[in-house]
Amino acid sequence: MATYFTSDQHFGHARIIDLCARPFGSVQAMDEALVERWNGVVKPSDDVWVLGDFCWRSSKAVAGYLERLSGNKHLVWGNHDAEQTRKARGWASSQAYAEVVVDGRKVCLFHYGQRVWNGMRRHAVHLFGHSHGSLLGFRLVGGDGGCLDVGVDCWGYAPTTMDAILRRIRSLEPLAAADHHYQGADDE
Numbered sequence: 001m002a003t004y005f006t007s008d009q010h011f012g013h014a015r016i017i018d019l020c021a022r023p024f025g026s027v028q029a030m031d032e033a034l035v036e037r038w039n040g041v042v043k044p045s046d047d048v049w050v051l052g053d054f055c056w057r058s059s060k061a062v063a064g065y066l067e068r069l070s071g072n073k074h075l076v077w078g079n080h081d082a083e084q085t086r087k088a089r090g091w092a093s094s095q096a097y098a099e100v101v102v103d104g105r106k107v108c109l110f111h112y113g114q115r116v117w118n119g120m121r122r123h124a125v126h127l128f129g130h131s132h133g134s135l136l137g138f139r140l141v142g143g144d145g146g147c148l149d150v151g152v153d154c155w156g157y158a159p160t161t162m163d164a165i166l167r168r169i170r171s172l173e174p175l176a177a178a179d180h181h182y183q184g185a186d187d188e
Contacts, residue, residue, distance in 0.1 A: 007129025052078020066090030
């Protein structure tokens with residue numbers, strides 16, 4: 001069983017094609033490509049964390065998309081996820097924020113990019129969406145913790161693994177942490 005991360009599919013949202021310069025001729029072509037690329041990497045027993053904006057104003061269609069996608073799907077709410085999306089049958093879990101451990105590393109999951117997060121001085125990773133690649137991630141000075149956008153626009157329109165995320169974080173410019181607790185204080 002593997003764990004994947006992704007965000008901002010915007011299933012059913014025709015305007016996102018132009019807004020994000022997505023390489024699809026129609027919303028139907030985009031939706032089919034997103035399903036195909038998801039299922040090309042995710043196996044039925046895998047966990048997938050969707051960090052929001054799964055489906056655009058198409059709450060009735062959410063269950064149909066979820067049925068077509070492999071894996072145990074967990075939703076961290078985005079600003080475009082209506083209550084019907086949040087409560088749709090097919091989510092293994094649905095919440096505003098989550099912390100998980102993957103391969104021994106704490107991972108903080110939120111739709112929005114943060115400058116500070118729980119466990120950052122202990123090399124925790126913060127993953128987010130929302131920005132469609134416009135908010136740069138960073139690696140923390142003196143370690144391999146950091147933050148990164150896992151939206152489909154940044155990852156070839158498919159979910160990605162923790163290994164790929166860590167490789168990308170390690171390639172980023174280091175940034176001193178903004179958290180006053182980072183230097184010398186223990187996390188509470």
